[in-house]
Amino acid sequence: MPAAGERSAARREATGRRLARFAALRGKAAGPxxxxxxxxxxxxxxxxxxxxxxxxxxKLRGRELPLGARYHVFVDPPGPKIGNGGSTLHVLRCLEDLYGDKWTSFIVLLIHSGGYSQRLPNASALGKIFTALPFGDPVYQMLDLKLAMYIDFPSHMKPGILVTCSDDLELYSTGLTETITFDKPGFTALAHPSDLTVGTTHGVFVLDPSSISGKGGLEYTSCHHFLHKPDVETMRQCGAVCVRGNSSQLSSSGDHSDSEMDSECVYTDSIFYMDHSVAKQLLMFYKQIGTLSCEIDAYGDFLQALGPGATQDYTKNTSNVTKEESQLVEVRQKLYSLLKGTALNVIVLNNSKFYHIGTTQEYLFHFTSDSKLKFELDLLPVAFSSFSEKAESLDQSASVIQSILEPGCSVGPGSVIEYSRIGPEVSVGKKSIISGSHINVKVDIPSNCFLSSLSIKINGQVKYISMVFSVEDDLKRSVKLLSEIHSLQFFGVSLLECLELWGVKVSDQLFSGESMRLGLWTARIFPVCSTLSESVRMSLKMLNSVRHMSAFKLHGFKLLSVEEMLTYKDVEDMLKFRKQIYDEICLQRQKEKSDL
Structure with missing residues (x-):
């Protein structure tokens, strides 16, 4: 077996062990x-x-999580977005408000999940951290998997905060006697050997090459300087690029395959830990500045201040910032002054892989293609679902998660069905995503289709609405003027042409929200319906009218944007629908057992 295959197999075995440890703790009180x-x-x-x-x-009621931990959801303060760095500071304040000085003795896992998931909108209503994964009984969600992957950390960690995000995973293997220990003062980050192109979209550690051999499972070192999303030239100039005589010892990160040829690599970031002395300093800083009115990045703005090679040049560099606020440079400079001289310890995981599942393309790739993640997590084509193998045409590369597929339906290659009920005369094309939907009419759903249904509550009444797009549509893209909306694309067709087919007028009322962000996210184009299946039917008719360039008028319907759907969402009703599917699958299984 080639070295890359051996490394992947070792990650799979180590991941299996962690999942088994977590499974044994679910629904039980963990020991001290x-x-x-x-x-x-x-x-x-x-x-x-x-x-x-x-x-x-x-999840706690269903005994799906270990008991004994304090589970909290902390909401960002109202007003301008504050980024995951601002959220980190705010969480420290919430912990102190709740627990007083006692919080400094806690081992805390902090998961940032405050985004609206515009690039993976089936996670928009209920959150990326609750994204379903194709394995487990009941199915695992990202939260379960994160807790499983970090299951070994608390027992080797001094009180402090471990910071992670909700849409990525780190799978790794270490030697049998090696442990990942977070016990040093300051910050400690995990590092993954990656190719240089991955480094341009991540944080990159500048390490002393002589301190890293690239062999074994893990190595401890310190970081001279941290670079945030640097270009390749900057990585080379700063000495972040390491050359290995035998690169088969390395594993790449992100969605890139392991490289046997290229001997160059950089070490990229994922999660980091800070001890309580640093956390207290940051909390003091947050109290002093009062209200935060700019987005701070927990990685770019905390870690770039660390290590002996840090300079304050980055504080004025706003090229990687989506929105530049006047307060940002000032806040960065204060953070730099506060954190300068603080150590950045690095744990290099030589056999590790960083996976991101934050976009429709990544989601489809990892769950349905022959990806390393699918192998290393042992993802299933059918996870906790009800269907008759003889009756349906289900491509082996499709992924079905907690859904009911009725006899006679078919699902094309590379498609994902989650939390849905698919009727007998439904055909789903290739590389499509169907989420939270009930489809009970004869219909051919085209390839590359994204369909996600929500329960909403308007004036105390439960209604239903389904968004439909191409999996390639850019929901984050926006224009500033109505005269520019012809450049927006819905399923490969100009939005202007689509509006004409649907009989929707272009006016100031077409888009929701106070800021003039005109895009697919804010376009009021989706009809509110009285039943779940009707909402799916109407949205598919909209899509068909665009595909065949034939009119389908939306007169008489109340139309909402995706942004508004999330404001009106009825979580209780959506979870009720999922529970109905869950109960029906359980009944079906019992029936099958009794028939044997």
Missing amino acids: GQFWDVVAVTAADAEQARAYRRQLAE
């Missing part, structure tokens, strides 16, 4: 030091926080 004292999830607004709390309560 065995698990986190606090698991904190951040939310962007009060509505998102309510949805997260409701789902956490359901």
Whole structure:
């Protein structure tokens, strides 16, 4: 077996061990030091926080999580976005408000999940951290998997905060006697050997090459200087590029395959830990500045201040910033002054792989193609679902998660069906995503289709709405003027042409939200319906009218944007629909057992 295959097999074996340890703890009280004292999830607004709390309560009631930890959802303060760095500071304040000085004795896992998931909108309503994965009984969600992957950390960690994000995973293998220990003062980050192109979209550690052999499972070192999303030339100039005589010892990160040829690599970031002395300094800083009105990045703005080689040049560099606020440079300079001289310890995981599942393309690739993640996590084509193998045409590369497929339906290669009920005369094309939907009419769903249904509550009444797009549509893209909306694309067709087919007028009322962000996210184009299946039918008719360039008028319907759907979402009703599917699958299984 080639070295890359051996490394992947070692990661699979190590991951299996961690999953087994986590499974043994689910629904049980963990012993002292065995698990986190606090698991904190951040939310962007009060509505998102309510949805997260409701789902956490359901998971605890279903004994899907270890007991004994304090599970919290902390919502960002109202007003301007503050980024995951601002959220980190705010969580420290919330912990002190809740627990007083006691919080400094806690081992805390902090998961940033405050985004609206515009690049993976089936996770928008209920959160990326609650994204379903194709394995487990009941199915695992990202939260379960994160807790499983970090299961060994708490027992080798001094009180402090481990910071991670909700849409990525780190799979790794270490030697049998090696342990990942977070016990040094300052910051400690995990590092993954990656090719240079991955480095341009991540944080990159500048390490002393003589301190890293690239052999074994893990190595401890310190970081001279941290680079945030650097270009290749900067990596070379700063000495971040390492050359290995035998690169088969290295594994690449992100979605790139292991490289046997290229001997160059950089070490990229994923999660980091800070001890309580640093956390207290940051909390003091947050109290002093009062209200934060700019986005701070926990990686770029904390870690770039660390290590002996840090300079304050980065504080004025706003090329990687999506929105530049006047306060940003000032806040960065204060953070730099506060953190300068603080150590950045690095644990290099030589056999590790960083996976991101934050876009429709990544989601489809990892769950349905022959990806390393699929192999290393042992992902299933059918996870906790009900279907008759003889009756359906289900391509082996498709992925079905907690869904009911009725006899006679077919699902094309590379498609994902989650939390849905698919009727007998439904044909789903290639590389499509169907989420939370009930399709009970004869229909051919085209390839590359994204369909996600939501329950909403308007004036106390539960209604239903389904968004439909191409999996390649850019929901984050926006224009500033109505005269520019012809450049927006819906399923490869100009939005202007689509609006004409649907009989929707172009006016100031077409887009939701106060800021003039005109895009697919804010376009009021989706009809509100009285049943789930009707909402799916209407949205598919909209799509068909665009595909065949034939009119389908939306007169008489109340139309909402995706942005508004999330404001009106009825979490309780969506979870009720999932529970109905869950109960029906359980009944079906019991029936099959009794028939044997």
